[in-house]
Amino acid sequence: MIECKNIGKTYKSGDDVETQALKSVSFLIKDGEFVAITGPSGSGKSTLMHIIGCLDTPTSGQYFLDGKDVSKLSDDELADIRMQKIGFVFQAFNLLPRTAVLRNVMLPLIYAGESETEREEKAKQALRASAFPEGFWNHHSNQLSGGMMQRVAIARALVNDPTLVLADEPTGNLDTKTGEIVLDTFQRLHAEHGRTIVLITHEQYVAEHAERIIHIRDGDVIDDGRVKSRRIADHAP
Numbered sequence: 001m002i003e004c005k006n007i008g009k010t011y012k013s014g015d016d017v018e019t020q021a022l023k024s025v026s027f028l029i030k031d032g033e034f035v036a037i038t039g040p041s042g043s044g045k046s047t048l049m050h051i052i053g054c055l056d057t058p059t060s061g062q063y064f065l066d067g068k069d070v071s072k073l074s075d076d077e078l079a080d081i082r083m084q085k086i087g088f089v090f091q092a093f094n095l096l097p098r099t100a101v102l103r104n105v106m107l108p109l110i111y112a113g114e115s116e117t118e119r120e121e122k123a124k125q126a127l128r129a130s131a132f133p134e135g136f137w138n139h140h141s142n143q144l145s146g147g148m149m150q151r152v153a154i155a156r157a158l159v160n161d162p163t164l165v166l167a168d169e170p171t172g173n174l175d176t177k178t179g180e181i182v183l184d185t186f187q188r189l190h191a192e193h194g195r196t197i198v199l200i201t202h203e204q205y206v207a208e209h210a211e212r213i214i215h216i217r218d219g220d221v222i223d224d225g226r227v228k229s230r231r232i233a234d235h236a237p
């Protein structure tokens, strides 16, 4: 469970320049929810994702992840939590080129101290969960379409069996049709695998694929509610 209590984040660049990216953000996300965070460019979405994802800490307020206050942990402690609980998907797929799909997905497990066979088995499970076609598992990532690359990135995010999947503009580099494939993947992960999913997007249309939308503007939550007529990704397999 995610609990943000009056979270603020001020960036300091140089000596005197301060940017208040988040003012006082509060909300609660229960296990298994599929939530979209939306808002215009510069509203603080990525900043919030970095905090929720334990990539950064707030400058004020508290952040509880599964009941533990993680807002004041050290970088090493945050890294441990990320490895145990969180999977990330970004707009740029960030895959290693000229490297097989399977290898790309195994990568986050390098530090987990597991055998090659165990890592490979986990990677295969994650690729199945992200609906990535088996015929392409040994292809190099740079030989794939954008939608397929993003599904590899989703599989990579799933490989450590995270309870929370965080995606920042995962359809941002994709055309509408390919974006639907990726949104379909998230909807399945939520419906069939019960993952908690937080999807960041500036597009209302994309956000409506979630169950609930938290709308932020100028670093504050301005609206938070269930999606009335939820969109189901239009994807013919």
Ligand SMILES: Nc1ncnc2c1ncn2[C@@H]1O[C@H](COP(=O)(O)OP(=O)(O)OP(=O)(O)O)[C@@H](O)[C@H]1O
Residues within 6 Å of the ligand: 011, 012, 013, 019, 020, 021, 039, 040, 041, 042, 043, 044, 045, 046, 047, 048, 202
């Ligand atoms: N590392 C940083 N240092 C200084 N200012 C930053 C930093 N990261 C973000 N900001 C500023 O914080 C504010 C919020 O940025 P953020 O990236 O969270 O917005 P966003 O909603 O994700 O925007 P976009 O839709 O364009 O990705 C902006 O004014 C931005 O310029």
Ligand SMILES: [Mg+2]
Residues within 6 Å of the ligand: 045, 046, 047
């Ligand atoms: Mg952003």
